Amino acid sequence: GAGxxxxxxxxxxxxxxxxxxxxDPISGHVSLFWYQQAxxxxxxxxxxxxxxxxxxxxxxxxDRFFAERPEGSVSTLxxxxxxxxxxxxYLCASSFQGQGTTDTQYFGPGTRLTVL
Amino acid sequence: DxxxxxxxxxxxxxxxxxxxxNCDYTNSMFDYFLWYKKYPAEGPTFLISISSIxxxxxxxxxTVFLNKSAKHLSLHIVPSQPGDxxxxxxxxxxxxxGSARQLTFGSGTQLxxxx
Numbered sequence: 742g743a744g745x746x747x748x749x750x751x752x753x754x755x756x757x758x759x760x761x762x763x764x765d766p767i768s769g770h771v772s773l774f775w776y777q778q779a780x781x782x783x784x785x786x787x788x789x790x791x792x793x794x795x796x797x798x799x800x801x802x803x804d805r806f807f808a809e810r811p812e813g814s815v816s817t818l819x820x821x822x823x824x825x826x827x828x829x830x831y832l833c834a835s836s837f838q839g840q841g842t843t844d845t846q847y848f849g850p851g852t853r854l855t856v857l
Numbered sequence: 858d859x860x861x862x863x864x865x866x867x868x869x870x871x872x873x874x875x876x877x878x879n880c881d882y883t884n885s886m887f888d889y890f891l892w893y894k895k896y897p898a899e900g901p902t903f904l905i906s907i908s909s910i911x912x913x914x915x916x917x918x919x920t921v922f923l924n925k926s927a928k929h930l931s932l933h934i935v936p937s938q939p940g941d942x943x944x945x946x947x948x949x950x951x952x953x954x955g956s957a958r959q960l961t962f963g964s965g966t967q968l969x970x971x972x
Contacts (some may be wrong), residue, residue, distance in 0.1 A: 781964065783964050784946075786959075797957070845891075846905075848902070850898065850900045
């Protein structure tokens with residue numbers, strides 16, 4: 742496809758369950774970002790990959806959050822033992838180049854996670 | 858502490874008139890600014906950007922103005938069209954003064970263009 746895709750689009754989890762959210766970036770894009778967007782707020786940074794290397798994970802809210810991009814393309818954001826405060830839209834974005842550029846971040850449609 | 862602020866949660870304008878969306882920032886490290894547009898159930902879509910070496914950037918109906926001394930930027934849409942109705946996010950990051958790549962977003966402004 743031409744754009745960033747994410748799956749599933751919607752996920753309902755019971756409190757305490759583990760979830761895995763997938764992101765397929767635009768082919769050839771080096772950089773990949775995960776953001777969390779709470780209702781009525783702007784997206785907030787979670788973590789950043791350059792190829793398979795996770796260069797920044799300063800935005801991950803707790804050690805229950807884990808992200809990987811083992812082959813430098815598809816990425817998975819995993820949340821263990823979900824809590825109600827994890828309910829949000831999780832956005833993935835990719836960009837063509839690495840650091841020090843003004844390249845555009847292209848966003849996927851997001852995964853809406855609801856924790857009951 | 859919000860580093861990027863959009864103080865107007867909503868704005869309504871008549872079709873054909875000018876829409877002005879405002880954004881303020883506090884972090885002096887920010888020197889690259891972007892506007893994204895978001896429709897419901899879709900991801901944000903890039904609209905226009907400006908770096909701190911410029912004070913204006915124009916692309917068709919969209920113009921972004923940057924006032925570095927006031928740490929303020931604005932997006933002008935002229936003329937406004939009903940299809941412009943969406944949530945607009947201001948975002949910022951370092952470009953010349955740091956290596957951080959992630960964007961810091963404001964909370965968004967819902968623009969409604971009335972026919």
